[in-house]
Amino acid sequence: MKYVVSASRRTDMPSRYLDRLVTYVEQGYADVRNPFSGKITTVDLDPGRVHTLVLWSKNFAPFLKNSHPFRRYHLYFLFTVNDMPVLEPAIPPLAERLDQAEELARRYGARHIGWRYDPIVFRSDGPVSTIESFRRIGERMAGIGVDRAIFSFLDFYGKVKARNSALGLNLVDPPEEVKTTYAGYLAGIAAGLGMSLFSCCEPLGNIDGVTPSSCIDGRLLAELGGEPVSTAKDTGQRRECNCAVSRDIGSYRDMPCGNGCLYCYANPVIRRDM
Secondary structure (H helix, E strand, O other), X not given: OOEEEEEOOXXXXXXXXXXXXXXXXXXOEEEEEOOOOOOEEEEEOOOOOEEEEEEEEOOOHHHHHOOHHHOOOOEEEEEEOOOOOOOOOOOOOHHHHHHHHHHHXXXXXXXXXXXXXXXXXXXXXXXXXXXXHHHHHHHHHHHOOOOEEXXXXXXXXXXXXXHHHXXXXXXXXXXXXXXXXXXXXXXXXXXXXXXXXXXXXXXXXXXXXXXXXXXXXXXXXXXXXXXXXXOOEXXXXXXXXOOEOOEEOOOOOOXXXXXXXXXXXXXXXXXXXX
């Protein structure tokens, strides 16, 4: 059976490392370092063996300028679109990213895009990720035919806590009842837009209109690709993650993300000039 390749949970390859990604697909393989053991394995990228190449990004502009090398793959785009310029200073303006989503939909079909409203961030005085920004982005996404929205709340890993303290970001982890109420508002908006709303790695209780699901959904990819692919849970991810098994070709160590998001849980660099 063919397999899914992820590029990448570990860094923004379509935006920051597109040249390396192009090299991988042109040579037909990627040597990947395990983030825990350091062991290097080779992932076969022969389009005849890859079911779907899943591309994760906050900025698909570089990809849209050089998409030709990927023409032999079935593609699925996990497009993270927030409206938090104060915390994402190196990300292009929202209007540009929404135009990118429209162009992706035109080229590949809107069902090949999953919109990630992620992470949802709170400060002590309220959400940075506002309900209104979800509505505004959702209206544009729904208008181009995207029908799948995925959300999660910021996880306070050690690096997040260190950066929060060092930079005085004043980020907080709100109580579960606040998260539940917030998710309920998102569900109502999504339903009104004709979108399905999914939670990513969130141990929330039952909320009408919210489905605990996956970013890499094997059943959806099988439907889009017209042939079966594994729907088995990827045991290498977090306990609450329901993603289907995939082979990630990114690297925290060898491809440090340059997006500069101040809440980032992966990049250990703390900069005060961003």
